[in-house]
Amino acid sequence: MRSGITVIFGAIFVNRVLGEYGMAHFSDKGVKKGKDYCIFFNSQWARLPQDLHKASRLQIYDLTASVLCSPSEVPVEGFLNRIPMVLRGNCTFYEKVRLAQLNGAKGLLIVSKDRLTPPAGNKTQYEEIDIPVALLSYSDMLDISRTFGKGREVAMYAPNEARPGLQHGDHFHHGRGHCGCRGLLGWQSGHQKRYMKHKRDDGVDKQDEETVDVTPIMICVFVVMCCTMLVLLYLFYDRLVYLIIAIFCLASSIGLYSCLWPFVRRIPVGKCRIPENNLPYCHKRPQVRMLVLSAFCLGVSLTWGFFRNEDQWAWVLQDALGIAFCLYMLKTIRLPTFKACTVLLVVLFVYDVFFVFITPHFTKSGESIMVEVAAGPSDSSTHEKLPMVLKVPRLNSSPLALCDRPFSLLGFGDILVPGLLVVYCHRFDILVQSSRIYFLACTVAYGVGLLVTFVALALMQMGQPALLYLVPCTLLTSLVVALWRRELPMFWTGSGFVQKDVPQLSLVKAPINSTQTAKPLAKGASDNFEPQGAEPTNQTEDPSPVQENALPKQEPTQNGVF
CATH class of the missing domain: 3.50.30.30 (Glucose Oxidase; domain 1)
Known part of the structure; x- marks a missing residue:
């Protein structure tokens, strides 16, 4: 079974037998x-x-x-x-x-x-x-x-060939470093957001960003959409590639805004608001600095869009926008349980293997649909490439770098899919105070999986889906750590997050009369929530009898306390 990735990663092994670059x-x-x-x-x-x-x-x-x-x-x-x-x-x-x-x-x-x-x-x-x-x-x-x-x-x-190990090593370190750095920034911002969610922007506007908990139904819909889009790209690549480029420009500009806003909000300039108007997205009178930041982020993405094929410097903008996009996704999408992590990664594991190894049996050219779309069809009239990758020039001065690829590439999917699991591991570390053992183990497992991917490419000389190695390495490593620490039930269901968060949401509402105090919700709660030395409330009428362990009622009592 042939694969276009062989030309990218295994070319130097092939040309020693068949030909030379x-x-x-x-x-x-x-x-x-x-x-x-x-x-x-x-x-x-x-x-x-x-x-x-x-x-x-x-x-x-x-x-x-x-x-x-x-x-x-x-x-x-x-x-x-x-x-x-x-x-x-x-x-x-x-x-x-x-x-x-x-x-x-x-x-x-x-x-x-x-x-x-x-x-x-x-x-x-x-x-x-x-x-x-x-x-x-x-x-x-x-x-x-x-x-x-x-x-x-x-x-x-025909200049002398560079050693293949250097090029492969550059690609590996680039991939592992970006996954760790982007994930860590995203996890830290998500963790800090839980403590900052009730603070207002300069005492006026809330800047909390909602997170989306992934459900099994969402996973099924997502995979169906991925399969459909991949097949459509294979059939109508020259038309849909521009749609993907436009979507990337919009999504990456939103991600860049999300990453830069925490820094811009610290600048004590531009806090004034625009006048009242009926313009779209401006009727709430946003601050001037928000509009300036939005224009800047959109300008960066549009600049990349116009000059995306300039290999000398456009890759810098593409990487910056890609990193911002990955940070935004890791901060917004959250897997609530290890069970959800397992379902998502296993389904995408099957998806990746199918479109790389199975689809060549159904295509006329014998190429896999995944490889054709990722590398760009050879008969494409536009010669455009999908922007959903990070690009870094190879550390190789030989002109023959053009014959392989002048860039090391790493797809967003190979970052985000394992990254969501590492996000969950980091949150669980915070919950059980485990000195980041889950996070470190999962990150190292990601690096090992990526290394195994390159070894398989070199030995088998055929296209390899990265998730084929990344998913087992990260999932099994996380599972082994949970078994070793005897925390698998809590790690599997994520029940610890609910137990930690719920008591803060069950506080009794404040009394209508400020001179009165709230009754405790349950037995023993008065030690924690009732102020010391509070005097009993003067009753004008006999209150309704309340049992000691009864749940709080929704109807107000005669003294106005909920």
Whole structure:
């Protein structure tokens, strides 16, 4: 079963057996500065120099309207000292390169709309051909046509490969660190919010944000929506990708506002309110600083939206917005019990495995739906990528980083799904005062699961769903810790949270007459809630008899106390 992720993570293991990655440096005629593009070649046809300065700069002959499979497709003047660029298809690599060499070509670039595979041949053909032949992706060909003029030149070379362990290690540490940092900030803000929920913003407005407790019905609806959206993206990617980008801009701007507001509210500037109006969302007269912050957050997300394909710096904005979005989700969505955690993670575990391992049996290309959507279909006309990932440039100076990916990627789902469990563990740590043992154990388990994912990618050389390893590691580790501490019943049902919170909500209401005191709710409550030295209430009429352990009644007594 094939998978596009093999090209991303296991390419260096594949090219040692089948082919090699190289670079094609394009530039305008007479201009030294240009741009590198990834090519895939077979050194058995001809070897390439390792240094760009030792490579010959030759003019490109654009023949991308042809596949160069017959002599009639060769121009009258031939390819003297030039490198033709043709489309792949209709004949073998040998037939193409033989025609090119017979007509004076010094190399051949074959543009492929499919994945890059090495141009293969037999031993006799290898001995007959002495010019390099390489494959170039169709998207790169389009970029070359837009960037350079008709007199463009190319120099093909093959620099030394970087060690694969460095790239894989960078990706792993980036993923684990972001999960821990984002989760910790979200958990701390959620924990502090419980103690700050009754405070007002500068004595006027409450700024408490509601949390949503996940129920089994919500889990089912969420999974159905995920499956539906994934299939629709697979079928209508070029149309729906812009909808996802728009949703990300809106959601990330809300998340950024939620993260920055606690800092902005401390600034003693802009507390004045706007005049009365009938404008949408402004009829409650928000503070000026709130509007300024909203405009700033929306401006950041729109800036990323317009410049999202600028690889030099747009990834910084995407990561900032992604981190804010993850923080907002971890702060808003809450799993009330370990039972809910287990149901959610197991269902998403099955969902991830199905769309990676099972769906290739139903697709025409043999690719999994998950991989096609995540990496972007190879036949996509927009060449847009889904923004639901964190991107960090690889710590690799080799030009061959373009042939793998110039960024280390980590999907939001691989952060949020285990992160919700770690949030629950952190809340339980606070409840039982366990010195964060659940939180630390679950975080370490997440790191181990991510490491196992990369090992599986390297060994199996096929796409691996991250939740296949993250879910068992985090769930089983949390379960073992609860068994070891003999707290599994409380950890499973979350009953400790209810026991801790309910007594604070059962206080008797204040009396209508301020000179009177409230009666205790239950036996023994008077020691905690009745003020010392309170004098008995003067009764004008005989009060209704009240039993010692009776529950409080809703009707007021004759003296006005509830």
